[in-house]
Amino acid sequence: MLDFIQQLVSGIALGCVYGLIALGFVLIYKATEVVNFAQGDLMMLGGFFVFTFIGLMGLDYWLGFLFAVCAMAVFGMATERILIRPILGYPQFSIVMATIGLGYFLRSVAGMIWGTDDLKIETPFSTGVLKLGDLVIAHDKLSVIVATVILCAVLYAFFNYTRMGTAMRATSENMLAAYYMGIPVKRVVSLIWAISAAVAATAGVLLAPITFIHSNVGLALGLKAFPAAVLGGFGSIPGALIGGLIIGVIETLAGFYLPQGWKDVAPYVVLLIVLLVRPHGLFGPSMRKKV
Amino acid sequence: MSDDPILKVSNIESYYGPIMAIRGVSLAVPRGKIITVLGANGAGKTTILKTISGVLDPLKGTIEFEGKAIQRMDADKIVRLGLSHVPEGREVFPFLSIRENLAMGAFLRTDRDGVARDLEKVFGYFPRLRERIDQPAGSLSGGEQQMLAISRALMNRPKLLLLDEPSLGLSPLLVKEIFSIIRRVNAEEGTSILLVEQNAKMALETAHYGYVLEVGRVVMDDTCERLMNSKDIQEFYLGAKEESARGERRWKKKKNWR
Numbered sequence: 269m270l271d272f273i274q275q276l277v278s279g280i281a282l283g284c285v286y287g288l289i290a291l292g293f294v295l296i297y298k299a300t301e302v303v304n305f306a307q308g309d310l311m312m313l314g315g316f317f318v319f320t321f322i323g324l325m326g327l328d329y330w331l332g333f334l335f336a337v338c339a340m341a342v343f344g345m346a347t348e349r350i351l352i353r354p355i356l357g358y359p360q361f362s363i364v365m366a367t368i369g370l371g372y373f374l375r376s377v378a379g380m381i382w383g384t385d386d387l388k389i390e391t392p393f394s395t396g397v398l399k400l401g402d403l404v405i406a407h408d409k410l411s412v413i414v415a416t417v418i419l420c421a422v423l424y425a426f427f428n429y430t431r432m433g434t435a436m437r438a439t440s441e442n443m444l445a446a447y448y449m450g451i452p453v454k455r456v457v458s459l460i461w462a463i464s465a466a467v468a469a470t471a472g473v474l475l476a477p478i479t480f481i482h483s484n485v486g487l488a489l490g491l492k493a494f495p496a497a498v499l500g501g502f503g504s505i506p507g508a509l510i511g512g513l514i515i516g517v518i519e520t521l522a523g524f525y526l527p528q529g530w531k532d533v534a535p536y537v538v539l540l541i542v543l544l545v546r547p548h549g550l551f552g553p554s555m556r557k558k559v
Numbered sequence: 560m561s562d563d564p565i566l567k568v569s570n571i572e573s574y575y576g577p578i579m580a581i582r583g584v585s586l587a588v589p590r591g592k593i594i595t596v597l598g599a600n601g602a603g604k605t606t607i608l609k610t611i612s613g614v615l616d617p618l619k620g621t622i623e624f625e626g627k628a629i630q631r632m633d634a635d636k637i638v639r640l641g642l643s644h645v646p647e648g649r650e651v652f653p654f655l656s657i658r659e660n661l662a663m664g665a666f667l668r669t670d671r672d673g674v675a676r677d678l679e680k681v682f683g684y685f686p687r688l689r690e691r692i693d694q695p696a697g698s699l700s701g702g703e704q705q706m707l708a709i710s711r712a713l714m715n716r717p718k719l720l721l722l723d724e725p726s727l728g729l730s731p732l733l734v735k736e737i738f739s740i741i742r743r744v745n746a747e748e749g750t751s752i753l754l755v756e757q758n759a760k761m762a763l764e765t766a767h768y769g770y771v772l773e774v775g776r777v778v779m780d781d782t783c784e785r786l787m788n789s790k791d792i793q794e795f796y797l798g799a800k801e802e803s804a805r806g807e808r809r810w811k812k813k814k815n816w817r
Contacts, residue, residue: 431666438652438663445650447614450638450667450715 270402275524276517281409281478283516284416288471289493290500290508291423292464298440298503299460302352302363306371307468308490313374314340314469315481316382323389337469344465345458352461353454371487378483386480394477408477415474419467420509427505436460492519495539501549510550514538565590565719565751566611566642571620571630573603573610580606582775583620588719593745593752595762595783597796598772604755605647607772608721611753612644613637624719639667643717647724649704651711653697657688660696660707664714674714681710684740702733709737713744719751720744726758734758738765759796763787771796 292307317339321332351370355362396407427433439446439456446453472486479485496515500507515535522534542550564587573581581603588594598604609615611622613634622630629637638644643664652660661681665674682689685706691699696707705725712720722741726734738761744750756762763769763783771779771792779786786792793799 431662434655434659434662435666438655438659441652441654442650444614445646445652446663447634448612448638448644448646448650449663449711450635451663452635 273403275520277405278409279517279520280513281412282520283513284412285471285475286493286496286516287509287512288467289489290497290512292468293497294505294508295460295464300457305367308486309371309374310465310468311472312486314472315476316378318473318476319387319389319481329391333473336473337466340469341462341466344461348458348461375483386482388480389476391477412474419470499539499542499549501552504551507551564588565625567623569621571610571617573606573615573617580775584777586770588751588753591749591751593754593766595754595756595766595769596772597759597769602772603775604772605723608723608755612721641718643712643715644721645708645712649708651696651704651707654695656695657692660711661714664711677714681713685710702729722754724755726761734761741765
């Protein structure tokens, strides 16, 4: 039983990271119907940024964290402006290829700048553990879970209780009508990219003490976060998080209880079953637009 | 016509890809008046409104709003000038509540008190919206969505309101209700209105001046009273039958403007 809870907590921590990347997928998809396959690589870049600020420049952890997230927000905005906006409106394939290409580009450039060795940073969460009876939870995993909860609460409040957040939801639902309301749609889309990149960067920073910072870490996690988003019903924000949690927990439990090899397959088996039963995912659209 | 129209459209031509949807249309909306554009399906009515509100860019021609050229301006900048568009098919935000939809209508405004007053005002026009204030707009009936779409545009306190087929898909009773509100907004707030309609009878009764559009051209324009009495309008838009000299209806009658 103890093992189970131990694994469950690890799974939830991993699931939070998947969930945060999936959240980025969904935010961008909802607003612009663009699937950004470079989302995992944005996370990777966030990790390298925080390594640069903390490991190389010797900044305080929290300051480095903040800088990395802000830098990635700017990076996300620049990506939208330079790469995506000019090809928006062309066939989906072009845009998908552009984001896949961006992913390759980021991985190569990160390899060139920071090398291909595994990098590590010292964080306040690197070593400590929390003991609850016999249960031992590492601080690094706990920090991922707590930070995800805080981040989600902040995003929830932003999207529901601020004018700009509501305008973002409105733009996602009906871009043409958003124009008619005088909502600056282009700026809103830029901001959504900034938020997505910042969320990815947060995931990257939180993950840094758990796995190593490496130029391929984004690809591996991005490929797991994508099914998480699909599982949640691509287009639902709570769905993305819950999908991430499900994938993370299943993967961890399968790795512990099932024979070797099942770890990476089990999430996809679950995904296939869910899609057979509910083709729109767990939280897919239930309400249709009236004509 | 007044010498200082709030909106002046001159010789605009708009294309959907290679297809010319409007072929040199000119019209003017005098301040404080209701102007209607009549025409059959595909005549280019909606295209005119989209071109005015900046969603489509005209290839040629000029659009002046309060003396300022607005053709090829970004749509959100045009709204900022005080020109609101109620699009065909309502286009509400389905998952946002009524309250949030209306708040989006007032997105550009910063005067909280004024927004609260206008919210009361639109609830005065359409009390049913108040009852459903926290429901998602997608759960409303078609008529209620139309009310919401009009209210949402009014929340911007526009000087000029573009209305695209507000009667589309609504019951005759609801159409009456909505048109009486349109008249009230015009009379009480002095909002100028450009109304595009297929329901010619309703539109001519509501508006002061009308334009008749056929395949992208204005073929006739006059005061609504005179339009209503015109033989062509009666026959082709109002469905009146004319007895010919031989006592039977001629089906291939020529329109006078061709």
